[in-house]
Amino acid sequence: MDLMEKSKVMQNEKFGEKDFQTIIGNLLRYGVWTSLSVAFIGGIVYLLGHSSDIEDYSVFHENDRNIFEVISAIYKGAIQGNGESLIFVGIILLFLTPVFRVLLSLFSFLLEKDYLYVVITLIVILIILISVSFGFSH
């Protein structure tokens, strides 16, 4: 490879990385605002229906539902316009924002042909999947 070609490749690489920085930055920002807006709307709905209820949070009620049961319950509630379920949708969107960020970095490393970091990113994804799968053990 001659020198000019090499510098061109390097420029391409730099351009790619800068691009991904912008995309990942935007993803984080809009992810947070979207999820908070959903949670806020849910909060208004919840308050309209329950503002004078008495809630006691001083005692912890432990659950043992796996994540898919929780999500399907939230989905059903959200369709019926249940405020608490809508807040939960917002919270789940918030949790998903960093997951999308990891997937984006995986693509970024694949494009850069940085296979060491493709593997490192896959390990992180694997750990997250393992943490999800702890739900099955119950």
Place this chain on the structure above:
Amino acid sequence: MTVLTFTLIMILGAFLAGFIGSLSGLGGGIIIIPLLTVILGVDIHYAIGAALVSVIATSSGSASAYVKEGITNMRLGIFLEIATTIGAVCGALLSTIAPTSFIAVLFGLTLIFSAINSLRKKEEHIVLESSPLAKKLRLDGTYPTHDGEVVSYGTKNVVGGFGMMGIAGMMSGLLGIGSGAFKVIAMDNIMRIPFKVSTTTSNFMMGVTAMASSVIYIQKGYIEPGICMPVVIGVLFGAMAGAKVLVRTNPKKLRIFFACLIFVLAVNMIYNGLNGKI
């Protein structure tokens, strides 16, 4: 207390927590937990869940700008996420079996440690030459300064930093906090990363670390929408207000004041934990 009263008090309290967290550099999550448990009598598990949600919101929000400016070292962040996510899963599992009083005391001690750490004078030592492992992992990098200069830096002691990050992740999963103080030790003191890069990269990593423990939290019922909603909104706006004030004031005196305040809260939590009141 009715839901409406509780929500309004929470928004106000969380705003204050976010504000203090941002000015003191401790983060909002670590202040919201004593506020909820000691002052409002909320169970510590719900407090931990709400804190974790607010930590993801504030860290992702502020990380976005630094990623765009190219200050965040994404390779370093993703590599260390292996350690923090493993730690977080272990910590979250541990929190489901650990007695409440143990969590309260550990939290109080972490609070004291973080407060002292925020007061410590920090000196920057940028290393230029990376260790062989850091070279292999391409953990060195550059970052732009205010004047548009580009500073290069190397990385040392990858194994030590990785181990400390595992502990940081575990504390995060166990207590629902960002555990910034532990990450700073891992990156500044052990790996010799410049402050600007270490703080922004630690912010960048927070979302994924918290995500790893959040699944377990959701399954165990730590995430209570009625508490999380006012907490997240309050903390986020409080943190934004804090960041605005921070630009205009010298935070040194404020830091000492907040450190004392946090010390009192921490002692209170430890005392209540030992007496089984939390």
